[in-house]
Amino acid sequence: MKVQAWVAEDITPPTATTFELIRCPACTQVHFVNRVDGKLLGDKS
Numbered sequence: 001m002k003v004q005a006w007v008a009e010d011i012t013p014p015t016a017t018t019f020e021l022i023r024c025p026a027c028t029q030v031h032f033v034n035r036v037d038g039k040l041l042g043d044k045s
């Protein structure tokens with residue numbers, strides 16, 4: 001039987017580790033950028 005072990009570090013919200021907060025030089029606002037695919041959070045295109 002396989003037992004899955006959970007530790008405190010593993011329950012960090014995905015957005016905290018996957019997305020990086022960057023300040024956009026174009027609109028001077030902050031955006032969340034996905035570290036994995038480089039897409040902006042909420043970008044539908």
Ligand SMILES: [Zn+2]
Nearest residue numbers: 024026027029
């Ligand atoms: Zn921007």
